[in-house]
Amino acid sequence: xxxxxxxxxxxxxxxxxxxxxxxxxxxxxxxxxxxxxxxxxxxxxxxxxxxxxxxxxxxxxxxxxxxxxxxxxxxxxxxxxxxxxxxxxxxxxxxxxxxxxxxxxxxxxxxxxxxxxxxxxxxxxxxxxxxxxxxxxxxxxxxxxxxxxxxxxxxxxxxxxxxxxxxxx
Numbered sequence: 001x002x003x004x005x006x007x008x009x010x011x012x013x014x015x016x017x018x019x020x021x022x023x024x025x026x027x028x029x030x031x032x033x034x035x036x037x038x039x040x041x042x043x044x045x046x047x048x049x050x051x052x053x054x055x056x057x058x059x060x061x062x063x064x065x066x067x068x069x070x071x072x073x074x075x076x077x078x079x080x081x082x083x084x085x086x087x088x089x090x091x092x093x094x095x096x097x098x099x100x101x102x103x104x105x106x107x108x109x110x111x112x113x114x115x116x117x118x119x120x121x122x123x124x125x126x127x128x129x130x131x132x133x134x135x136x137x138x139x140x141x142x143x144x145x146x147x148x149x150x151x152x153x154x155x156x157x158x159x160x161x162x163x164x165x166x167x168x169x
Contacts, residue, residue: 048133062130064093073116
């Protein structure tokens with residue numbers, strides 16, 4: 001009986017060590033993947049977005065265009081809030097996008113102090129081009145995943161977003 005207990009204990013300890021190694025390998029792999037991914041996203045996105053048709057805009061410009069959207073004109077404060085930047089910073093970006101022909105800026109008829117911004121036809125084309133990149137990115141990410149795996153990935157990414165939101169405050 002004593003030998004059985006020793007063997008059982010050694011076997012359990014060995015399994016616990018293997019589990020710790022698997023956990024550490026998962027942690028190290030996740031850390032490596034996330035650090036590399038964050039490093040690459042902006043560069044890769046910019047290369048995908050900035051094509052012959054849209055060579056005059058930056059990654060920041062395309063995200064301003066995305067925040068403006070194609071539905072209706074928005075006021076500067078609403079767009080600045082979406083981007084988590086000041087209205088002053090947004091004004092500089094909008095001035096450049098107006099000069100490049102991507103954005104229109106008009107004063108509100110109801111309140112002349114309010115500036116409304118919307119996308120021009122060229123801005124809408126850039127918006128759809130960026131939207132296509134994001135669609136393809138999501139399709140590639142979900143390719144081959146089961147519904148359960150997709151739910152798990154969405155849950156994990158939501159946790160990551162929540163973690164980053166804590167640092168925004």
